[in-house]
Each structure stands twice: as C-alpha cells, then as structure tokens.
Amino acid sequence: MQPGPAGRIAVLGAGAWGTALALQAARAGNAVALWARDAARAAVLDAARENARYLPGATLPPDVAVTAEAPEVVRDAALVLVAIPCQHLRGVLGTLPPGGAPLVLCSKGVERGTLRLPLEVAQALHPGRAAAVLSGPNFAHEVARGLPAAAVLASRDAALRDMAAGRLGTAGFRIYGGDDPMGVQVGGAAKNVIAIAAGAVIGAGLGENARAALVTRGLAELSRLVVALGGRAETAAGLSGLGDLLLTTTGPGSRNTSLGLELGRGAALADAIASRAGVAEGVETAPALVARAAAAGVELPICAAVADLLAGRLSVAAAMGRLLARPRRDE
Numbered sequence: 001m002q003p004g005p006a007g008r009i010a011v012l013g014a015g016a017w018g019t020a021l022a023l024q025a026a027r028a029g030n031a032v033a034l035w036a037r038d039a040a041r042a043a044v045l046d047a048a049r050e051n052a053r054y055l056p057g058a059t060l061p062p063d064v065a066v067t068a069e070a071p072e073v074v075r076d077a078a079l080v081l082v083a084i085p086c087q088h089l090r091g092v093l094g095t096l097p098p099g100g101a102p103l104v105l106c107s108k109g110v111e112r113g114t115l116r117l118p119l120e121v122a123q124a125l126h127p128g129r130a131a132a133v134l135s136g137p138n139f140a141h142e143v144a145r146g147l148p149a150a151a152v153l154a155s156r157d158a159a160l161r162d163m164a165a166g167r168l169g170t171a172g173f174r175i176y177g178g179d180d181p182m183g184v185q186v187g188g189a190a191k192n193v194i195a196i197a198a199g200a201v202i203g204a205g206l207g208e209n210a211r212a213a214l215v216t217r218g219l220a221e222l223s224r225l226v227v228a229l230g231g232r233a234e235t236a237a238g239l240s241g242l243g244d245l246l247l248t249t250t251g252p253g254s255r256n257t258s259l260g261l262e263l264g265r266g267a268a269l270a271d272a273i274a275s276r277a278g279v280a281e282g283v284e285t286a287p288a289l290v291a292r293a294a295a296a297g298v299e300l301p302i303c304a305a306v307a308d309l310l311a312g313r314l315s316v317a318a319a320m321g322r323l324l325a326r327p328r329r330d331e
Helices: 016-027 039-048 070-075 086-093 118-125 140-145 158-168 181-203 208-228 239-250 255-264 269-274 282-295 301-310 316-324
Strands: 008-012 032-035 064-067 077-082 103-105 131-135 149-154 173-178
Touching: 008 016, 008 070, 016 032, 016 064, 016 077, 016 140, 016 158, 032 070, 039 064, 070 077, 077 086, 077 158, 086 118, 086 282, 103 118, 118 131, 118 181, 131 158, 131 181, 131 239, 149 158, 149 181, 149 239, 158 173, 173 181, 181 208, 181 239, 181 255, 181 282, 181 301, 181 316, 208 239, 208 282, 208 301, 239 255, 255 269, 255 282, 282 301, 301 316
Parallel strands: 008 032, 008 077, 032 064, 077 103, 103 131, 149 173
Antiparallel strands: 131 149
16 A cells, blocks of 8 residues: 555544553644544543543643544544444444545454454455554553553554554654564454453462463463464564563553452452443453354363353352363473
C-alpha cells in the first residue's frame, strides 16, 4: 500500500486504552480525534478534558478533539486506531464507511460465536482495507503518563507498518514492527485468560511457586496455539507474547489478574465484574479461545480450566486439582 496522506489520527473507543492511545498519538505530534460511543459521555469528556472514570489525572491536550460521530471521525483520517472491547468490535466497525484510512486494531480477544480474532473481524467487514494490529505489555495508565513502554505493530504490509509506527512512536513509546499478526493476536488474547488463572492462584493462597509454574505452562499453551494457527513460535517469546503475559499476570494494575484474585478469594463472578469500571477481556475470551484451539486440534488445559471456572463448572480448588492430576510428561 501507499502511505496515507497527512492527516489526523482517529481513535475509536474512549475507554482507558483508547484515551491513552489518543494521548500518545498527540504526544507524537498528531492532531487526534477521540470517539466515544455515547454522545453524553463524549460531551462530558470534551468539557472536562479528563477521562475521570478510567484515567483520572490524565489531561487531554488541545490537539485531541472528542466526538461521538464515528463516520465523520474516520472520513478525513490518515490512520484509525480501534480500541473497542473485542465483543463490541463488530458493531462499531460495521458503522464505518467502506474504504478509507488503514485500521490499526488495538483490541485483544476472540469474538464469541464466530471465534474470530480482531483482524479477522475487520477483514470480514472491510475486505481489502489495509489493517494492522498493535499489542504489547502496555498498561493504559502508564502510557497515558508517558512512562517508557514498547509495543509491536504487526502487518504483512511493510509500508503500513512503517507509516503507522512513524506516526505513533516516540522515544518513550518504542514501536517494533512485525509481520506475524496472527501470532501477535493470539498472544494478546491468551494472556488475559492465563492472567485470570494466575490471579486465582494467588487469591486462593496457593503461592508464588504455583503462579510461576502456571504462567510458564500457560506460555507453552499460547505458543502451541500460535503455531497451529499459522503464526511463529518466536512471536510468542516477544513483546506480544511473553512480554504481555509477564505484565498481565504480575502487574497490580491488571484487570484480568485482579478479577482472578477476587475469584480465588471466593467472590462470585457477577460480583467481581460489577465491582470494576473496565472490561476484563479474558472472561469472554476464555470459552472462545478454547473453542478456536479445539477446532485447530490444540489442547489448552489452563485456558480450559479458566473457561470452566468462569462458567461455574469448577471451583478454583477443583480447577487446580484437575491441572495437577494431568499425566506426567517431559517438558
């Protein structure tokens, strides 16, 4: 593809990650349009210049305009960053006019029902449109503050990778290119599921040894699925795999780990979800990821245990017991 014309960057989704990306895009020297789904919320965000619900203290600079008109946002954009929770991605992308600026999918998960990854959802709705995925070990509140971070921007299109990285990267937000979008997406989806398991282990008082073992075996599951779906094993060892898995399973700011902690302490899933402002993507991703893996002939014991835990078919103790009772084998 040819790099798009000079123009603003549109960010679809005004949650924590979308707001952080808007701040980063402005920090990189771009005019930015940040789209919120709800018009009333967009008006409040525009007036306050702060996303008090998700990123209190992070001020939107003048270069970030806030709107609720998605088609208008993307019409004159050079690049469209899509930071919509995976289960709502189809609904938002379906409102966009055909053609237009390249899409950068910043969502992590697997769509329930279709079992599609974000880039596959975008390609189904906008066939032929240039698209990439952005992923990595990035907590939104740290990116919003401009703390050092790195991410990978993956696409088969080298020109798109270069253009998008050039528009978004700064000295404090280092973007690496990658040509394995499948591997990057699988890493981003699986790490959230494994993080719920890691949190549950700590919440249940099973110790750091157990968490370390679980995360390591979870990485093995992630890597097997990456390869089975056509990605490369080395992608699983990079920023979007091991890097994101380490952050999400150990960082206190992880939504998925904190939800797992509550489940491990005996909270009901509905109560754990109701107590948080943001979306823990691993909840909806777990059964879809397991089903996608099964279709590819890949067994995911940890992710399957999480899916059963979330569905109420297993307790934390029973889930751990099932994992520990698996046949002994060489690593």
